[in-house]
Amino acid sequence: MxxxxxxxxxxxxxxxxxxxxxxxxxxxxxxxxxxxxxxxxxxxxxxxxxxxxxxxxxxxxxxxxxxGVKPTNKKKSFKKENLWYSVWGAALIIALFLFTNFYYSPDTIWFVYPTFAILWWPLTMYFSYVRSK
Incomplete structure:
Protein backbone atom coordinates (compact mmCIF):
# COMPACT_ATOMS: atom_id res chain seq x y z
CA MET A 1 0.00 0.00 0.00
CA GLY A 68 15.46 12.25 20.18
CA VAL A 69 14.02 14.77 17.72
CA LYS A 70 13.26 18.13 19.29
CA PRO A 71 9.91 19.67 18.43
CA THR A 72 10.19 22.47 15.91
CA ASN A 73 8.52 25.77 16.56
CA LYS A 74 7.10 26.67 13.17
CA LYS A 75 5.58 29.94 14.33
CA LYS A 76 7.56 32.72 12.68
CA SER A 77 7.82 36.10 14.27
CA PHE A 78 7.40 39.07 11.97
CA LYS A 79 8.65 41.65 14.49
CA LYS A 80 11.58 42.77 12.33
CA GLU A 81 9.42 43.00 9.19
CA ASN A 82 6.78 44.95 11.12
CA LEU A 83 9.46 47.37 12.31
CA TRP A 84 10.74 48.06 8.80
CA TYR A 85 7.22 48.33 7.43
CA SER A 86 6.33 50.90 10.07
CA VAL A 87 9.54 52.91 9.48
CA TRP A 88 8.98 53.10 5.73
CA GLY A 89 5.25 53.72 6.11
CA ALA A 90 5.82 56.55 8.60
CA ALA A 91 8.51 58.06 6.37
CA LEU A 92 6.15 58.07 3.38
CA ILE A 93 3.30 59.62 5.37
CA ILE A 94 5.60 62.29 6.81
CA ALA A 95 6.93 63.01 3.29
CA LEU A 96 3.33 63.45 2.11
CA PHE A 97 2.62 65.92 4.93
CA LEU A 98 5.89 67.74 4.20
CA PHE A 99 5.06 68.06 0.51
CA THR A 100 1.49 69.15 1.25
CA ASN A 101 2.68 71.71 3.77
CA PHE A 102 5.28 73.35 1.53
CA TYR A 103 3.22 73.15 -1.66
CA TYR A 104 -0.09 74.52 -0.34
CA SER A 105 0.90 76.65 2.65
CA PRO A 106 4.63 77.43 2.60
CA ASP A 107 4.20 80.38 4.99
CA THR A 108 2.96 78.16 7.86
CA ILE A 109 4.96 75.19 9.08
CA TRP A 110 2.38 72.68 10.33
CA PHE A 111 3.73 69.27 9.17
CA VAL A 112 5.67 68.93 12.44
CA TYR A 113 2.52 68.33 14.51
CA PRO A 114 1.20 65.25 12.70
CA THR A 115 4.80 64.01 12.47
CA PHE A 116 4.91 63.51 16.23
CA ALA A 117 1.73 61.43 16.12
CA ILE A 118 2.97 59.33 13.19
CA LEU A 119 6.34 58.60 14.84
CA TRP A 120 4.59 56.66 17.60
CA TRP A 121 3.94 53.84 15.13
CA PRO A 122 7.60 52.92 14.37
CA LEU A 123 8.59 53.70 17.95
CA THR A 124 6.05 51.16 19.22
CA MET A 125 7.23 48.56 16.70
CA TYR A 126 10.85 49.19 17.74
CA PHE A 127 10.12 48.56 21.42
CA SER A 128 8.12 45.45 20.51
CA TYR A 129 11.06 44.19 18.45
CA VAL A 130 13.61 44.88 21.23
CA ARG A 131 11.42 43.23 23.86
CA SER A 132 11.08 40.07 21.74
CA LYS A 133 14.84 39.52 21.59
Whole structure:
Protein backbone atom coordinates (compact mmCIF):
# COMPACT_ATOMS: atom_id res chain seq x y z
CA MET A 1 0.00 0.00 0.00
CA UNK A 2 2.01 2.83 -1.42
CA UNK A 3 -0.15 5.54 0.11
CA UNK A 4 0.55 4.27 3.64
CA UNK A 5 4.28 4.12 2.91
CA UNK A 6 4.22 7.67 1.55
CA UNK A 7 2.31 8.90 4.59
CA UNK A 8 4.74 7.26 7.03
CA UNK A 9 7.73 8.61 5.08
CA UNK A 10 6.23 12.11 5.34
CA UNK A 11 5.72 11.72 9.09
CA UNK A 12 9.33 10.62 9.63
CA UNK A 13 11.04 13.01 7.19
CA UNK A 14 12.50 15.23 9.95
CA UNK A 15 13.80 12.28 11.97
CA UNK A 16 17.50 11.59 11.35
CA UNK A 17 18.35 8.30 9.68
CA UNK A 18 19.05 5.41 12.04
CA UNK A 19 18.31 1.73 12.45
CA UNK A 20 15.82 2.56 15.20
CA UNK A 21 13.95 4.91 12.86
CA UNK A 22 13.68 2.23 10.17
CA UNK A 23 12.48 -0.37 12.68
CA UNK A 24 9.79 1.96 14.03
CA UNK A 25 8.71 2.93 10.50
CA UNK A 26 8.32 -0.72 9.56
CA UNK A 27 6.30 -1.39 12.72
CA UNK A 28 4.05 1.62 12.05
CA UNK A 29 3.48 0.51 8.46
CA UNK A 30 2.63 -3.02 9.59
CA UNK A 31 0.15 -1.67 12.17
CA UNK A 32 -1.48 0.59 9.59
CA UNK A 33 -1.74 -2.24 7.07
CA UNK A 34 -3.33 -4.48 9.70
CA UNK A 35 -5.82 -1.75 10.54
CA UNK A 36 -6.66 -1.32 6.85
CA UNK A 37 -7.20 -5.07 6.40
CA UNK A 38 -9.41 -5.18 9.52
CA UNK A 39 -11.50 -2.26 8.24
CA UNK A 40 -11.81 -3.87 4.82
CA UNK A 41 -12.94 -7.10 6.51
CA UNK A 42 -15.67 -5.06 8.20
CA UNK A 43 -16.94 -3.97 4.79
CA UNK A 44 -15.12 -0.68 4.14
CA UNK A 45 -13.75 0.16 0.71
CA UNK A 46 -9.95 0.15 0.45
CA UNK A 47 -9.67 3.92 0.02
CA UNK A 48 -11.98 4.58 2.99
CA UNK A 49 -10.09 2.07 5.12
CA UNK A 50 -6.74 3.71 4.31
CA UNK A 51 -8.10 7.18 5.11
CA UNK A 52 -9.62 6.02 8.40
CA UNK A 53 -6.41 4.23 9.44
CA UNK A 54 -4.32 7.34 8.72
CA UNK A 55 -6.71 9.62 10.61
CA UNK A 56 -6.90 7.32 13.62
CA UNK A 57 -3.12 6.93 13.72
CA UNK A 58 -2.63 10.68 14.24
CA UNK A 59 0.82 12.23 14.52
CA UNK A 60 4.11 10.87 15.80
CA UNK A 61 5.08 13.45 18.40
CA UNK A 62 5.63 10.75 21.04
CA UNK A 63 7.74 8.70 18.64
CA UNK A 64 9.81 11.76 17.71
CA UNK A 65 10.54 12.40 21.37
CA UNK A 66 11.56 8.75 21.77
CA UNK A 67 13.89 9.08 18.77
CA GLY A 68 15.46 12.25 20.18
CA VAL A 69 14.02 14.77 17.72
CA LYS A 70 13.26 18.13 19.29
CA PRO A 71 9.91 19.67 18.43
CA THR A 72 10.19 22.47 15.91
CA ASN A 73 8.52 25.77 16.56
CA LYS A 74 7.10 26.67 13.17
CA LYS A 75 5.58 29.94 14.33
CA LYS A 76 7.56 32.72 12.68
CA SER A 77 7.82 36.10 14.27
CA PHE A 78 7.40 39.07 11.97
CA LYS A 79 8.65 41.65 14.49
CA LYS A 80 11.58 42.77 12.33
CA GLU A 81 9.42 43.00 9.19
CA ASN A 82 6.78 44.95 11.12
CA LEU A 83 9.46 47.37 12.31
CA TRP A 84 10.74 48.06 8.80
CA TYR A 85 7.22 48.33 7.43
CA SER A 86 6.33 50.90 10.07
CA VAL A 87 9.54 52.91 9.48
CA TRP A 88 8.98 53.10 5.73
CA GLY A 89 5.25 53.72 6.11
CA ALA A 90 5.82 56.55 8.60
CA ALA A 91 8.51 58.06 6.37
CA LEU A 92 6.15 58.07 3.38
CA ILE A 93 3.30 59.62 5.37
CA ILE A 94 5.60 62.29 6.81
CA ALA A 95 6.93 63.01 3.29
CA LEU A 96 3.33 63.45 2.11
CA PHE A 97 2.62 65.92 4.93
CA LEU A 98 5.89 67.74 4.20
CA PHE A 99 5.06 68.06 0.51
CA THR A 100 1.49 69.15 1.25
CA ASN A 101 2.68 71.71 3.77
CA PHE A 102 5.28 73.35 1.53
CA TYR A 103 3.22 73.15 -1.66
CA TYR A 104 -0.09 74.52 -0.34
CA SER A 105 0.90 76.65 2.65
CA PRO A 106 4.63 77.43 2.60
CA ASP A 107 4.20 80.38 4.99
CA THR A 108 2.96 78.16 7.86
CA ILE A 109 4.96 75.19 9.08
CA TRP A 110 2.38 72.68 10.33
CA PHE A 111 3.73 69.27 9.17
CA VAL A 112 5.67 68.93 12.44
CA TYR A 113 2.52 68.33 14.51
CA PRO A 114 1.20 65.25 12.70
CA THR A 115 4.80 64.01 12.47
CA PHE A 116 4.91 63.51 16.23
CA ALA A 117 1.73 61.43 16.12
CA ILE A 118 2.97 59.33 13.19
CA LEU A 119 6.34 58.60 14.84
CA TRP A 120 4.59 56.66 17.60
CA TRP A 121 3.94 53.84 15.13
CA PRO A 122 7.60 52.92 14.37
CA LEU A 123 8.59 53.70 17.95
CA THR A 124 6.05 51.16 19.22
CA MET A 125 7.23 48.56 16.70
CA TYR A 126 10.85 49.19 17.74
CA PHE A 127 10.12 48.56 21.42
CA SER A 128 8.12 45.45 20.51
CA TYR A 129 11.06 44.19 18.45
CA VAL A 130 13.61 44.88 21.23
CA ARG A 131 11.42 43.23 23.86
CA SER A 132 11.08 40.07 21.74
CA LYS A 133 14.84 39.52 21.59
Missing amino acids: KRLNDHVDELFKEVPESEQKEAIKEEVIENLEEKVHDLMAQGKEEEDAINKAIVEFGDISDLRAEL
